[in-house]
Amino acid sequence: MLDKKYNHHECEVHYENWLKNGYFECGKNKGKSFTIVIPPPNVTGKLHLGHALDTALQDVIIRFKRMQGFDTLWLPGMDHAAIATEIKVVEKLKEQGINKHDLGREKFLEQAFLWKDEYALNIREQWAKLGLSLDYRHERFTLDENLSKAVKTVFVKLYEEGLIYQGERIINWDPLQQTALSTEEVIYKDVESYFYHIKYPIVGSDKYLDVATTRPETMFGDTAVAVNPKDKRYQDLIGKKVILPIVNKEIPIIGDVHADPKKGTGCVKITPAHDPNDFEVGLRHNLEKIIVINKDGTMNENALQYQNMDRFACREKLVKDLEEMGYLLKKEPLVHSVGHSERSGVMIEPYLSKQWFVKMRPLADKVLENQKNKDTKVNFVPKRFEKIMNHWMEITYDWCISRQLWWGHRLPVWYKGDEIYVGMEEPKEDGWVQDEDVLDTWFSSALWPFATLGWPDISELYQKYFPTDVLVTGYDIIPFWVNRMTFQSLHFTNQRPFKYCLIHGLIRDKQGRKFSKSLGNGVDPMDVIDKYGADALRWYLTTSTTLGTDIRYDEEKVASTWNFINKIWNASRFVIMNLDNEAVNSDLTVSDKWILTRYEETIKNVTKFMERFEFQNVGSILYQFIWEDFCDSYIEMAKFSLDKKATLNTLQEVLNGILKMLHPFMPYVTETIYQELNHTKDSIMVSDYPVYDKKKIFNDSLEEVNNLLEFVSKIRTFKQENQIPKNYQINIDAKEKDLIIKMLKCQDNLVENNLEGKIITVKDLKAVIYYEKHESPKDLERKEKEREQLIASIKKRESLLSNQNFLNKAPKELIDNEKSKLEEEKRRLETY
């Protein structure tokens, strides 16, 4: 027997058992395959609410499909997360007084793997707490041998196809981590700064150019000043020279369209080694590229007396010096947006550097082409997110994939003098040195959906479970991940990586702010689980909003979900308590038929919305059906036929169905109740999902009980509003009179009286209530308000029904409905 109150701790005991029985394993069901690969969490820390949402959604889908008989595989795994993890490990070592470079690459990687093992353990523990039905036999890590093989295969192949190349370009440099980054890893933030106007004297003249810049410290690398060839102010200066202040070097004034006459003063200093646009200008005009900043963000020898100063300190000192020397014309305050490293937070330095790139255009075009084919495209849910991917594919440019880090996939590239070798294995001959760099972490995650299934080997797993069916992730990583999986998959497997891509929103705090350490508004899902249970958290997260929109986390709602579960718990207690009653064989009562009909309708709708991934709708349908129909209406009516086998069977059948439909959302409590209800050790998670059965629809009973419930409710409202005493007199004329009397807890005790009766009707149900009238002014006021509303409604309907256009164009059903409604209202008006 169940305890009096729901206790989530006592329900969260099934995970070991599910695991032990192999229920999570693929290959158990005979049906079609259904695959989800988990977005691998970074091994950098604890899972947050976003992970809980993301994985709960996947578990809901996979448990549903499993119960429907699909051969489901939900593949778990984790991401080494190159830079993110390396930062953490470096920090940890620093606390111990150890410097990464002193330790050396090999020892550092040992430490990183220890870190990974520790965090992987944590993550698995949290997955278990969430109740996720992952097939751990196939768990993968992005640095696993088979994934490394996939990475190398892809790198080598793309290189051979000319789609990976090495080049010297301006890249985004993180001076703290001292690595290159991709454009996606740069976040632009508004920064308060100055627009410095510097005097560049013109050679052979007493005039000067007013050159405006936000980055004066890069002036040591200036190799020209550009003006627009069409700019009348400066046209005649093209070809002349200016003197670079402090450096005292002559540099040319060039004409280039890059200089925008409308911006600043119309004169731009050209620093080809420190600005992507200037780099292009430099190429056009064959300018020298002078690097003036070191990899750590300090100034190098080209900065003369400023050498070794930090770039910001140099700026400050330099501006001061320029001012003293009379070169600073103006210093305008300016707010402009500046790139920052997504991971380390420091300002990005555009930096000339030799890196490896993926040539994106041909790969992106393939995606754009494929998205036109409705049979092979990636279907986004909600649809609008497809635009984000497509837009990215349209404007994308080459992807910088080399990182100056240690933690990650090392580039399969070897050098010997000027020779380059790219291949799966190290060249046999002596003298080859492998490239020190590792790949962007997203390079390996881009292969995740197929590499985890064994690719490049055409394994059994790959053949059976690829392409995957659904990928679930947040909109924030579409550019990083979804896009890249899509083009790599199309290029290497000729298939989309997943048929559906479910995009959910981010979880924010109650005020709509992002969770962040600095705000201290973080919520640990494990604390929530401890307080309210995994079932409550999962239900709340998956049913409380529509996909694609952000969720404002609200603990009160989790608490209210706990109440819902407690309600289910108690209803189940009631059913279980009565199941062994001595009961007689009987036909179904009208209320049995009613709930069975509602139950079938619910199965139909829930299944429909589950298949469309509209969990919000599933949630409200189940909530309403369980709380209102099953608990408040049916159980209350069933209390009067607990001696009938038909009712007991109905209670059990419907409750079983409810548990099954809830199970994907609330695995623990449904398992506990299911086993108790059916006196079994069998698991609900491998039971069959309810299937809609037309034959169990009783439309007459549905209508009859709907009317009855409305009738009872009307009488209750009337009683309450008129403060009718308990021993009131009522006369009921209805088919299910006994049931109604019991529900109203009244007696049909009409005796002679001279009171005026109040008639209440719903269809053919009729009641007359006799009571002492004592209308207060407030009552009269309300009555008058109701009367006015009724008149207004009648007026509206009459005008509608006299509108010839409406009568011609509206569907007949609606017109008839309006007519009968009007008549009813007119009748009601007479009673006022």
Next chain:
RNA sequence: GGGCGUUUAGCUCAGUUGGUUAGAGCAUCUGCCUUACAAGCAGAGGGUCUGCGGUUCGAGUCCGUAAACGCCCACCA
């Protein structure tokens, strides 16, 4: 600069392809310890659906436009 999203009850959110009186939870008010559940039951109140214009017999829903808030992308000497 380009694009997207949001705007509905005090709060948080639903609202399918336009069609009865726009829904839910929480909060509020009234009455109930009715033996599954007081974390509950039975009722009630609360919305000119951001503004304006249009299409339509009919608009929260479609179109146009304005505003507020948020996000993405690009640019930013």
